[in-house]
Amino acid sequence: MGDSEPKVVAFCCTYCAYAAADLAGAMRLQYSPNVRIIKLLCTGKVEPLYLLKAFEAGADAVMVVG
Amino acid sequence: MIVAERKPFEEIKAMIESCKKVLIVGCGECVSVCMAGGEKEVQILASQLRLAFEEEGKKLEAGETTLERQCDKEYLEEIKDKVNDYDAVISMACGAGVQFLAEMYDSKLVYPALNTQFIGVAEREGEWSERCRACGDCVLADTGGICPVAICPKGLLNGPCGGTNDGKCELSKEKDCAWTLIYNRLDKLGKLDNIRKIFPAKKYSVQTTPGRRIHEAFKEKE
Amino acid sequence: MEGECHFLEGNKRAKMWVDYTKGLLEESGIAPDRLKMFNLSSSMAPRFKEVVEEMTEVAKKLGPTKIEKKAA
Numbered sequence: 062m063g064d065s066e067p068k069v070v071a072f073c074c075t076y077c078a079y080a081a082a083d084l085a086g087a088m089r090l091q092y093s094p095n096v097r098i099i100k101l102l103c104t105g106k107v108e109p110l111y112l113l114k115a116f117e118a119g120a121d122a123v124m125v126v127g
Numbered sequence: 128m129i130v131a132e133r134k135p136f137e138e139i140k141a142m143i144e145s146c147k148k149v150l151i152v153g154c155g156e157c158v159s160v161c162m163a164g165g166e167k168e169v170q171i172l173a174s175q176l177r178l179a180f181e182e183e184g185k186k187l188e189a190g191e192t193t194l195e196r197q198c199d200k201e202y203l204e205e206i207k208d209k210v211n212d213y214d215a216v217i218s219m220a221c222g223a224g225v226q227f228l229a230e231m232y233d234s235k236l237v238y239p240a241l242n243t244q245f246i247g248v249a250e251r252e253g254e255w256s257e258r259c260r261a262c263g264d265c266v267l268a269d270t271g272g273i274c275p276v277a278i279c280p281k282g283l284l285n286g287p288c289g290g291t292n293d294g295k296c297e298l299s300k301e302k303d304c305a306w307t308l309i310y311n312r313l314d315k316l317g318k319l320d321n322i323r324k325i326f327p328a329k330k331y332s333v334q335t336t337p338g339r340r341i342h343e344a345f346k347e348k349e
Numbered sequence: 350m351e352g353e354c355h356f357l358e359g360n361k362r363a364k365m366w367v368d369y370t371k372g373l374l375e376e377s378g379i380a381p382d383r384l385k386m387f388n389l390s391s392s393m394a395p396r397f398k399e400v401v402e403e404m405t406e407v408a409k410k411l412g413p414t415k416i417e418k419k420a421a
Contacts, residue, residue: 067408080391105359119418136376
């Protein structure tokens with residue numbers, strides 16, 4: 062992927078969003094390859110630093126899904 | 128604990144605008160507990176500053192460290208070897224910590240990242256309230272354990288004043304009337320007689336500025 | 350979904366910190382729109398696709414941040 066492609070980080074809850082992403086795969090739904098999924102046992106563990114660090118690493122957009 | 132809050136980001140950023148390397152020093156005591164200047168807050172501030180600098184096309188190296196506390200020399204000495212590598216130090220301690228750090232490293236620019244607010248307690252997660260003014264002459268024995276100096280905005284020792292209104296203060300509906308609280312508490316304790324007691328003029332002379340205390344055992348003998 | 354969380358209110362806490370972090374990002378000069386919270390359930394695969402596309406669009410519309418891309 063070239064540098065022009067945006068980087069998106071998705072923090073996903075194991076029990077819902079990650080399962081939904083898994084299901085999307087099983088259903089052969091094509092979604093943007095720009096997204097990097099980070100699985101969390103609970104999105105309740107999301108804290109400001111996680112999100113800031115994603116931006117520091119170069120993310121152009123960050124989503125929390127759960 | 129001592130309760131503080133972080134200064135506005137813009138203010139902190141402006142202090143170190145011309146720096147290339149700053150060391151952000153947190154404090155592991157009160158300000159950690161009140162979520163203002165502990166390890167997490169150090170990391171967040173460092174991250175925010177790096178992002179802000181980089182967004183403006185500049186580079187900032189932000190060192191992160193958190194000491195057990197900043198009001199003891201032993202702990203401040205831990206950063207002795209690090210400090211010289213940095214252009215400036217940002218202390219995330221209360222005002223006392225910032226000054227002690229600045230005193231020990233007096234050839235280094237030391238900036239405060241917090242505004243120190245009061246001595247208080249944790250009401251619930253994320254909320255604190257003031258309980259003590261450090262007046263040096265505690266009256267809690269007579270007031271049912273509720274401090275009129277800290278909680279009454281007028282600091283009245285012989286309250287309530289005429290502004291008490293359904294248990295609230297005339298200054299703000301948000302504020303409890305300290306003397307209503309005291310009356311109710313004394314009633315509960317069966318000590319309502321206390322309310323008739325007249326407090327003499329308060330000994331403000333014991334509230335020395337600057338305060339200093341030497342433990343009896345450590346006083347120099349004649 | 351909010352209120353139907355596996356850990357009862359894990360996603361409410363997440364929302365709380367996401368909202369707070371939006372403020373931190375704004376202070377650092379990064380558009381708060383770059384961060385967003387979504388609620389969905391385990392069966393909502395098409396919705397997952399949608400939200401991913403939505404955030405990719407946001408990233409494309411706002412353009413890249415000036416932060417060096419440090420990871421793959």
